[in-house]
Amino acid sequence: MEIGLNHYLVLSTILFAIGLVGVMKRKNLLLLFFATEILLNSVNIAFAAISHYYGDLTGQMFAFFVIAIAASEVAVGLGLLIVWYKRHGNIDLETMTSMRG
Amino acid sequence: MLSPINVSMESLNLMTLAPMLIPVVGALLILVIDIIKGGLHKSLYVVLSLLFLAMDFVAVADSSGVFMANGTTLGLFDVMLIDGLAILAQFIIVGASMLFIPLAMTHKRFHEFSYPEFFALFLFMIAGFQFMVATDNLILVFVGLETSSLALYTLIAMHNRDKSFEAAVKYFTMGALAAGFFSFGAMVFYALTGSVEINKIALVLAANGYADMGFVLIGVAFFLAAFGFKLSLIPFHTWAPDVYEGSSAAMAGYMSIVPKIAAFVVAMRFFEFLVHSGIVWLDVVLYIVVVITMTASNMWALVQTDVKRMLAYSSISHAGFVMAAILIGTTQANAALFLYWILFSFTNLGSFSMLWVSRQKHLPDYQSSDHSYNKFAGMIKTAPIASVIMALFMLSLAGLPPFALFWGKLYMISSAVTGGYTILALIMALNSAIAGYYYLKLIVYMFMKEPVQGNDGHVYVANATLALKTIIGIAAIGTIFAFVAINPILEFVTAFVYNSGY
Numbered sequence: 228m229e230i231g232l233n234h235y236l237v238l239s240t241i242l243f244a245i246g247l248v249g250v251m252k253r254k255n256l257l258l259l260f261f262a263t264e265i266l267l268n269s270v271n272i273a274f275a276a277i278s279h280y281y282g283d284l285t286g287q288m289f290a291f292f293v294i295a296i297a298a299s300e301v302a303v304g305l306g307l308l309i310v311w312y313k314r315h316g317n318i319d320l321e322t323m324t325s326m327r328g
Numbered sequence: 329m330l331s332p333i334n335v336s337m338e339s340l341n342l343m344t345l346a347p348m349l350i351p352v353v354g355a356l357l358i359l360v361i362d363i364i365k366g367g368l369h370k371s372l373y374v375v376l377s378l379l380f381l382a383m384d385f386v387a388v389a390d391s392s393g394v395f396m397a398n399g400t401t402l403g404l405f406d407v408m409l410i411d412g413l414a415i416l417a418q419f420i421i422v423g424a425s426m427l428f429i430p431l432a433m434t435h436k437r438f439h440e441f442s443y444p445e446f447f448a449l450f451l452f453m454i455a456g457f458q459f460m461v462a463t464d465n466l467i468l469v470f471v472g473l474e475t476s477s478l479a480l481y482t483l484i485a486m487h488n489r490d491k492s493f494e495a496a497v498k499y500f501t502m503g504a505l506a507a508g509f510f511s512f513g514a515m516v517f518y519a520l521t522g523s524v525e526i527n528k529i530a531l532v533l534a535a536n537g538y539a540d541m542g543f544v545l546i547g548v549a550f551f552l553a554a555f556g557f558k559l560s561l562i563p564f565h566t567w568a569p570d571v572y573e574g575s576s577a578a579m580a581g582y583m584s585i586v587p588k589i590a591a592f593v594v595a596m597r598f599f600e601f602l603v604h605s606g607i608v609w610l611d612v613v614l615y616i617v618v619v620i621t622m623t624a625s626n627m628w629a630l631v632q633t634d635v636k637r638m639l640a641y642s643s644i645s646h647a648g649f650v651m652a653a654i655l656i657g658t659t660q661a662n663a664a665l666f667l668y669w670i671l672f673s674f675t676n677l678g679s680f681s682m683l684w685v686s687r688q689k690h691l692p693d694y695q696s697s698d699h700s701y702n703k704f705a706g707m708i709k710t711a712p713i714a715s716v717i718m719a720l721f722m723l724s725l726a727g728l729p730p731f732a733l734f735w736g737k738l739y740m741i742s743s744a745v746t747g748g749y750t751i752l753a754l755i756m757a758l759n760s761a762i763a764g765y766y767y768l769k770l771i772v773y774m775f776m777k778e779p780v781q782g783n784d785g786h787v788y789v790a791n792a793t794l795a796l797k798t799i800i801g802i803a804a805i806g807t808i809f810a811f812v813a814i815n816p817i818l819e820f821v822t823a824f825v826y827n828s829g830y
Binding site (some may be wrong): 239289303 | 497
C-alpha cells in the first residue's frame with residue numbers, strides 16, 4: 228500500500244488527540260509539558276507532509292518555526308517548574324488550588 | 329546549482345519594520361547596560377523604556393502618514409502588512425504600554441522591578457504584539473503571539489509570590505494549548521488552500537465556493553478556540569480570573585488591554601471574510617459565544633468578594649461585548665471596536681492602577697485577600713479624593729454618561745442596530761444594566777459603609793508616588809473629558825478602518 232497524504236494527516240490528527248487528552252488529564256506538570264510537545268509536533272508532521280504534497284516550501288518553514296517555538300516554550304515552562312519545585316517540593320497540578328476560578 | 333538570489337533593498341521596504349525594531353533595540357540596550365554596570369536604579373530603566381516607546385509611537389505615527397498618502401504598504405517579501413488596522417492597533421499597544429511602564433515607580437519595593445530583565449522582556453513583548461498585528465501571514469502571527477506570550481508568562485511569574493507562580497503556570501498551560509490549536513487551525517487551512525496568508529486563503533476558498541465545507545468548519549473551530557483562549561471568551565475563560573488575581577494589579581490591567589487588542593485585530597482579519605461568506609454555522613456560533621461571554625461573566629462578577637476578581641470578570645464581559653463587532657462585521661462596527669478599546673484602555677488601566685496604589689505588603693486580619701471589598705469600606709471618610717476617582721472609573725466602566733465608556737457602548741450598540749442585529753443590541757444594553765450593579769456595589773462600600781476598625785486610610789495610598797498619581801490623573805482626565813475627543817477619534821478610526829477595507 229502506498230503511503231499518501233491522508234495517512235500523514237490521520238497520524239497527525241491522532242497524535243494531536245493524544246496530546247490534547249494529555250493536556251486535559253495529566254496532573255504532573257512535567258508530563259503535561261510532554262503532552263504540549265506532542266500537540267505541537269503532531270502539527271509539524273502534517274505541515275511537512277502537506278508541504279511535500281503541494282511542492283511548496285511554506286509548510287516546512289512553518290514547521291521549523293513551530294519547532295523553535297516549542298523549544299522556547301519548554302525553556303520557559305521548565306523555568307517555572309523549577310521555581311515551583313523549589314518552593315513546594317512537588318510538581319503536582321492538584322496542589323495549585325490557592326485560587327478557585 | 330542554485331542561482332544566486334538578487335533582492336533589491338527597495339522591494340524589501342525595510343521601513344515597515346522600523347516600529348518593531350525600536351523596542352527590540354531598546355530591550356537589547358537595557359540588557360547591555362546591565363552587563364556593563366549592574367545594580368542601577370529602576371528609574372533609569374523606566375525612563376529608557378519610556379523613551380523607546382515614545383520613539384516607537386512616533387514611528388507608528390510616521391507610518392500612519394505613509395498609509396494616509398499611499399494606502400496599504402507591504403514589505404519584507406510581502407510578509408509585513410501595514411494597513412489601517414495594524415496602525416490603529418499599534419497606537420493602542422504602544423500608548424497603553426507607555427501608560428503602564430511608569431507604574432513600576434512604586435513607593436514600596438517589588439521584586440520584579442529590581443531586575444532590568446523585566447523591562448527588557450516588556451519591550452520584547454511589545455515587539456511581539458506589533459509583529460502580530462502588522463502581518464497577514466499566519467507564520468508571523470504565530471511567532472509574534474508566542475514571543476509576546478512567553479515574555480508575558482515570565483513577567484507574571486516575576487512578581488514572586490506563590491499566587492503569581494500559580495498564575496503563571498496556569499496561563500502557561502492554557503497558552504500552550506492555544507498555541508497548539510492555532511497551529512492546527514493554520515495547518516487545516518494550509519491543507520485546504522496551499523497558502524498561509526489570510527488574503528490568499530480567502531481568495532482560494534471563495535474561488536472554489538467553499539467546496540470542502542466540513543474542513544473549513546474544523547479549521548474555523550480550532551481558530552475560534554485559539555482566539556477564545558487569548559480573548560478569554562467563555563468557555564475558554566477559566567484561566568483569566570486566577571491569572572489576574574495572581575499577577576500584580578498593574579500587570580492585570582495591562583493584560584486586560586494590550587494582548588486582547590492584538591488578538592482582536594488578528595481575529596478581525598481572519599473572521600472578516602468568513603462572516604461575509606454567508607456560513608450560517610459561524611454566525612450562530614459567534615452569536616452564542618458573544619452572548620454567553622457577556623452575560624455569564626456578569627453573573628460571576630456579581631458574586632465575587634475580591635475587587636480584582638470582580639474587575640477580571642468585568643474585563644471578560646467587556647471582551648465579549650467588543651467581540652460582537654467581529655460578528656456584525658460592518659465598517660461601523662469595526663471602527664466602534666477600536667473606539668471602544670481606546671476608551672476602555674484609559675478606564676480599565678485607571679481602575680487597576682487604583683488597586684495598585686493601595687497594594688499592601690502584608691494583609692491585615694480583616695482582609696481575606698489583597699483587594700477584598702471590606703478593605704474599601706468607608707473609603708470616602710479617610711481618603712476622599714482617591715475614592716471619588718475610583719468611583720469615577722467604576723461609573724465609566726458601568727457606561728454612565730458622560731464618561732468615556734458610555735460613548736463606546738453607544739457606538740457599539742448603534743452599529744449592532746444598523747447591522748441588523750436588534751436582539752443582540754438589546755442583550756448588550758441589558759448586560760450594561762446588569763454590570764452597573766456590581767460596579768455600584770463597590771461605590772456603595774466606599775461611600776455608605778463605616779471603615780473597618782484599624783483602617784486609617786493610609787492603606788489606599790500606601791504605594792503612591794508622583795509617577796503613579798500622574799498615570800491615574802491621565803486616566804481620569806481621559807475618562808472625564810472623553811466626550812470632547814469622541815468625534816475626532818471616531819473620524820480618525822473610521823478613516824483608517826475604511827481605507828484598509830474592513
